[in-house]
Amino acid sequence: MAASDKFPDGDDNSTILSIINHVFLPPQLPQNGDSGRTISDDGALLRLVISALQEFRCHVNSARLHAVDCAEKAMVVFQSIRAESGSIDGQKLAEVLHSLDSDNDVSLWALFEKMDINFRSDILIPLHIAAQNAGIIITQNEGSIVLETFELSPTNEAVMGTIGRLQRHFPASAVSIPIKRFRESGFIQAFTDTLEKMSRQEVAEAKPKVSKKGESQIEERDTTDPFLVTDFLHAVLLALDRDTMAVSSISKNTREEVLWKNAFMPWRRSPVWLLIRVTLQLHFERLHSDTLLYKEFMIFLMTYTLDMAQKREFSSDLLHCMMSKIARRLKKLGDDFQAPWIGNVHGTLKQTRDCLQQRWELICKEKDAGVDLKDFSMRILPSDASEPYPRLDAFIRSIDARQDEESVNQFKAPWVLRKYDASSIPDLRNLPDRSIVLQLSAFERWVETSLSLWVQKVDENTCSQLYDLAKEYYDLSRKCYSGCPESLSIASLTILELWMACDKLVCDQIPLLKEYSPEIPAELLQSLLLHSKNHLERLVLLEAYIRGRCVGTLSGLSSIFSSFGHKNSFSVRYYAQSTLHQTLRNNIERVATEERERKRQEYHEKVRQYDMLRQAAAYLTCEYTTYVNETTGRVDQYHSGSCRKHLLDKQADSLTIDVHEWPLPDAELEARSAIFELNVPSHFSAWRNMTTLVINDVLECDYSGSRSGEVVDSLSGYLSSYFTGITHRLELVSTTKSNQRTHRHGKKIKTCTDEGDVLVKNGLRYEYYDSANKCFVSRFRKRE
Numbered sequence: 001m002a003a004s005d006k007f008p009d010g011d012d013n014s015t016i017l018s019i020i021n022h023v024f025l026p027p028q029l030p031q032n033g034d035s036g037r038t039i040s041d042d043g044a045l046l047r048l049v050i051s052a053l054q055e056f057r058c059h060v061n062s063a064r065l066h067a068v069d070c071a072e073k074a075m076v077v078f079q080s081i082r083a084e085s086g087s088i089d090g091q092k093l094a095e096v097l098h099s100l101d102s103d104n105d106v107s108l109w110a111l112f113e114k115m116d117i118n119f120r121s122d123i124l125i126p127l128h129i130a131a132q133n134a135g136i137i138i139t140q141n142e143g144s145i146v147l148e149t150f151e152l153s154p155t156n157e158a159v160m161g162t163i164g165r166l167q168r169h170f171p172a173s174a175v176s177i178p179i180k181r182f183r184e185s186g187f188i189q190a191f192t193d194t195l196e197k198m199s200r201q202e203v204a205e206a207k208p209k210v211s212k213k214g215e216s217q218i219e220e221r222d223t224t225d226p227f228l229v230t231d232f233l234h235a236v237l238l239a240l241d242r243d244t245m246a247v248s249s250i251s252k253n254t255r256e257e258v259l260w261k262n263a264f265m266p267w268r269r270s271p272v273w274l275l276i277r278v279t280l281q282l283h284f285e286r287l288h289s290d291t292l293l294y295k296e297f298m299i300f301l302m303t304y305t306l307d308m309a310q311k312r313e314f315s316s317d318l319l320h321c322m323m324s325k326i327a328r329r330l331k332k333l334g335d336d337f338q339a340p341w342i343g344n345v346h347g348t349l350k351q352t353r354d355c356l357q358q359r360w361e362l363i364c365k366e367k368d369a370g371v372d373l374k375d376f377s378m379r380i381l382p383s384d385a386s387e388p389y390p391r392l393d394a395f396i397r398s399i400d401a402r403q404d405e406e407s408v409n410q411f412k413a414p415w416v417l418r419k420y421d422a423s424s425i426p427d428l429r430n431l432p433d434r435s436i437v438l439q440l441s442a443f444e445r446w447v448e449t450s451l452s453l454w455v456q457k458v459d460e461n462t463c464s465q466l467y468d469l470a471k472e473y474y475d476l477s478r479k480c481y482s483g484c485p486e487s488l489s490i491a492s493l494t495i496l497e498l499w500m501a502c503d504k505l506v507c508d509q510i511p512l513l514k515e516y517s518p519e520i521p522a523e524l525l526q527s528l529l530l531h532s533k534n535h536l537e538r539l540v541l542l543e544a545y546i547r548g549r550c551v552g553t554l555s556g557l558s559s560i561f562s563s564f565g566h567k568n569s570f571s572v573r574y575y576a577q578s579t580l581h582q583t584l585r586n587n588i589e590r591v592a593t594e595e596r597e598r599k600r601q602e603y604h605e606k607v608r609q610y611d612m613l614r615q616a617a618a619y620l621t622c623e624y625t626t627y628v629n630e631t632t633g634r635v636d637q638y639h640s641g642s643c644r645k646h647l648l649d650k651q652a653d654s655l656t657i658d659v660h661e662w663p664l665p666d667a668e669l670e671a672r673s674a675i676f677e678l679n680v681p682s683h684f685s686a687w688r689n690m691t692t693l694v695i696n697d698v699l700e701c702d703y704s705g706s707r708s709g710e711v712v713d714s715l716s717g718y719l720s721s722y723f724t725g726i727t728h729r730l731e732l733v734s735t736t737k738s739n740q741r742t743h744r745h746g747k748k749i750k751t752c753t754d755e756g757d758v759l760v761k762n763g764l765r766y767e768y769y770d771s772a773n774k775c776f777v778s779r780f781r782k783r784e
């Protein structure tokens with residue numbers, strides 16, 4: 001090898017960087033392979049390996065020297081038969097192969113064969129069949145020449161589709177050719193011609209294809225299928241001789257990269273570099289049975305490259321990356337590994353570390369240069385302890401005043417789920433908004449389990465409490481369960497159970513109620529959406545109860561809600577049994593009778609006054625005033641404004657008297673109903689409110705003839721002094737005015753004919769009115 005070929009003489013930094021990229025694979029790799037430098041870079045790589053091998057042989061013992069020399073020779077041969085274009089120089093290859101030919105009597109080969117010595121040959125020729133993406137290694141095995149073939153660059157899919165490292169086996173196939181065949185005239189020429197052609201010419205069939213717009217096109221970015229070498233050539237050579245050859249192979253965990261960004265051709269790891277590594281590893285491991293030698297040489301080669309990079313002052317991060325890769329390989333050999341070359345490696349690593357350290361120190365110095373800290377420090381530090389820091393002082397004082405962590409962080413639940421049991425009735429008022437659904441659920445549970453126990457401790461308020469609860473629950477459940485038929489059905493069931501409890505209590509207290517139908521349409525309960533067995537069982541009980549309550553009642557004759565002043569009306573019949581109400585009526589009538597007596601006296605007194613005034617006026621004549629008319633000069637007279645006769649007449653006419661209206665309806669039965677409504681028993685009121693809630697709101701039934709006429713007066717307002725209790729949902733109202741209101745300013749005495757004009761009957765016509773729905777009560781009707 002000429003001295004000028006020694007690496008890296010004459011190589012520029014970009015060539016060296018390119019070699020580092022292939023050998024070390026640092027994180028920052030080129031993104032394209034368009035530069036066209038690949039072939040010259042491969043040449044430089046080959047020179048680097050040869051230089052490193054020459055250096056390395058100075059550091060190995062004699063046992064290994066032969067192996068290293070042989071490897072070096074193989075690389076030199078590789079270099080010599082490699083043409084400028086990267087393809088094989090067939091002429092040179094033929095020369096090399098001829099030099100082995102035993103026909104040439106001076107060759108060693110012939111000499112050994114004549115002496116019948118079974119020698120281990122030093123023949124080792126790596127060939128790069130560039131255009132086929134294949135490598136061939138020619139070796140000799142006893143009486144045969146062995147050709148081992150393999151793929152070089154893996155496909156893009158294999159590189160990018162593999163997680164971790166790509167494991168590959170070399171060689172892919174091997175074939176042996178007997179030496180006597182090899183020596184036949186013309187064989188070497190034909191063989192080398194074929195290889196040269198293959199290394200130069202690409203074949204369309206071996207190129208990868210992509211389909212573009214239905215047409216199959218060659219994908220230049222992917223690698224060529226090496227089948228022409230690994231399969232076709234193999235098959236042709238095999239046909240010459242039937243000897244197949246089993247060779248040991250090596251497996252390599254290779255790191256490959258395919259990178260392209262805004263580039264036509266991708267950057268990939270050099271195939272020549274792979275061919276070199278496979279050749280060296282196969283050679284060292286197989287022919288010389290030395291598994292460590294390859295690894296040791298790779299460390300040496302990398303260190304050789306690092307030394308070069310450091311001398312050429314490559315960037316710090318690249319040097320650091322190279323150092324760490326070498327260090328990792330050293331570590332794999334073991335801490336106590338010893339070899340003659342190891343001193344060289346440690347020396348280079350130390351040099352590089354020192355170099356990096358120096359660079360760092362330089363960077364630190366540069367940054368510090370312009371800052372004058374001395375002057376600065378004088379300005380911000382207080383000269384003595386007197387410098388005031390009022391906010392800091394306040395903060396330090398506040399430390400003592402801090403509360404115990406524990407007391408500050410006591411957990412306060414934003415709400416607590418109320419616990420209900422049979423001993424008390426739930427309270428649904430003032431529930432926190434976010435807990436309402438849970439509270440409702442707890443209440444439903446109470447109705448299911450504890451209601452029947454709670455109602456056993458009955459007192460006069462029990463029914464009212466049940467109604468208030470049902471109303472409260474109804475309002476909340478409508479709001480919370482809106483749009484959820486299942487929950488609304490459970491709410492309906494719950495309210496109906498509350499009603500049932502109330503109904504049982506009131507029936508016990510007022511047996512008369514049992515004769516009146518509650519008018520709840522039990523068939524509507526079929527439309528409830530209930531899923532659990534428990535709910536369905538409760539529903540069955542409820543339905544049976546309601547149907548039982550409707551049997552044999554007066555419902556056909558008289559509605560408990562709307563019937564007023566009828567002999568079958570509940571109020572009329574209740575009145576008949578109630579001394580309380582009869583007494584109330586007596587009181588009202590007694591007071592009214594007394595009032596009537598006074599009114600009669602007042603009437604007669606006013607009639608007498610009227611007659612007197614009229615009489616006195618009759619005796620008088622009109623008074624006139626006389627005056628002189630200024631235009632005519634005659635004396636005229638006009639009726640005096642203070643004529644006493646006329647004053648008396650006016651006085652008589654202006655006499656009025658307030659009418660007395662009988663407080664109760666004239667019809668006896670209506671009076672009884674009205675008396676009942678003046679003092680409705682509280683449990684009956686609760687029952688009626690609750691039943692209306694169930695029918696009208698929960699089961700959504702309307703009043704059949706619902707009209708909303710003008711309400712003029714109500715019983716509670718008209719007889720407010722006798723009315724007890726709160727106003728009920730269903731109350732008696734009148735569409736006609738009372739006589740008292742009609743004659744609000746009194747009746748003129750002169751128009752009265754007798755005392756019957758003053759002592760009038762009751763003018764109100766009562767009907768039941770639903771004050772919640774603002775309409776008159778009639779029979780319920782299912783809503784369409």
Ligand SMILES: [Zn+2]
Nearest residue numbers: 622643645646
């Ligand atoms: Zn007069």
